[in-house]
Amino acid sequence: QVQLVQSGAEVKKPGASVKVSCKASGYTFTSYGISWVRQAPGQGLEWMGWISAYNGNTNYAQKLQGRVTMTTDTSTSTAYMELRSLRSDDTAVYYCARELSVGASYYFDYWGQGTLVTVSS
Amino acid sequence: DIQMTQSPSSLSASVGDRVTITCRASQSISSYLNWYQQKPGKAPKLLIYAASSLQSGVPSRFSGSGSGTDFTLTISSLQPEDFATYYCQQSYSTPGFGPGTKVDIK
Numbered sequence: 716q717v718q719l720v721q722s723g724a725e726v727k728k729p730g731a732s733v734k735v736s737c738k739a740s741g742y743t744f745t746s747y748g749i750s751w752v753r754q755a756p757g758q759g760l761e762w763m764g765w766i767s768a769y770n771g772n773t774n775y776a777q778k779l780q781g782r783v784t785m786t787t788d789t790s791t792s793t794a795y796m797e798l799r800s801l802r803s804d805d806t807a808v809y810y811c812a813r814e815l816s817v818g819a820s821y822y823f824d825y826w827g828q829g830t831l832v833t834v835s836s
Numbered sequence: 837d838i839q840m841t842q843s844p845s846s847l848s849a850s851v852g853d854r855v856t857i858t859c860r861a862s863q864s865i866s867s868y869l870n871w872y873q874q875k876p877g878k879a880p881k882l883l884i885y886a887a888s889s890l891q892s893g894v895p896s897r898f899s900g901s902g903s904g905t906d907f908t909l910t911i912s913s914l915q916p917e918d919f920a921t922y923y924c925q926q927s928y929s930t931p932g933f934g935p936g937t938k939v940d941i942k
Contacts, residue, residue, distance in 0.1 A: 750931065752880075760872075760880065760923055762931040776930070810879055820886050821927045822870040826879035 717741040719811050719827035726833045727801050734797040735830045737811030744792035745769045748814040750823060751785060751796045753807040765814060766794060801834045838862050838926055840934040848942040855911040857937045859924035864904045868928035871900055871909045875920045884909065
């Protein structure tokens with residue numbers, strides 16, 4: 716069965732970086748893209764960006780351009796999201812999600828369990 | 837960017853009620869609209885994709901309709917496990933989510 720398993724919770728100081736991993740299993744990793752979505756405490760869902768596991772192409776949310784980098788390791792079927800220059804408003808649960816494309820449409824059909832990143836001095 | 841709105845922001849309902857949630861896009865997105873359910877402390881779960889297609893394994897009491905700018909998610913007979921927050925998401929361009937609709941027990 717398809718599973719996305721994320722790394723554990725992190726506590727970081729303002730200005731630091733965090734790298735969250737998302738290990739995929741149960742499907743051909745390079746046949747799908749991975750999106751990252753975050754959710755601040757008590758808030759809604761915010762799309763952060765997408766990476767093609769096939770060729771590494773990326774598309775980042777404009778507000779995070781320059782601070783976020785998404786990568787994949789196809790040898791281990793793992794996707795990574797690194798966020799730099801952390802601020803307190805980056806405190807959130809970070810999710811990876813598999814992106815399924817059907818024709819011109821796409822949707823997120825499987826999600827990781829979430830990784831809480833807390834930014835605090 | 838395409839802005840997504842949802843109404844209501846919250847609602848109280850009883851088991852067995854018919855519930856309708858509305859999602860509106862700031863411009864036409866054809867049928868590129870998905871719906872997710874999220875329970876506290878859990879990841880979102882895909883319910884409906886392409887406005888009206890039921891994701892495999894999702895109960896048939898969930899249905900979606902609409903195209904262009906106006907969309908609805910309907911739960912025909914609310915069950916105890918349906919109390920959750922529901923989000924719409926447009927897939928016409930850079931992904932964007934609606935602010936969510938919380939469904940709780942009356």
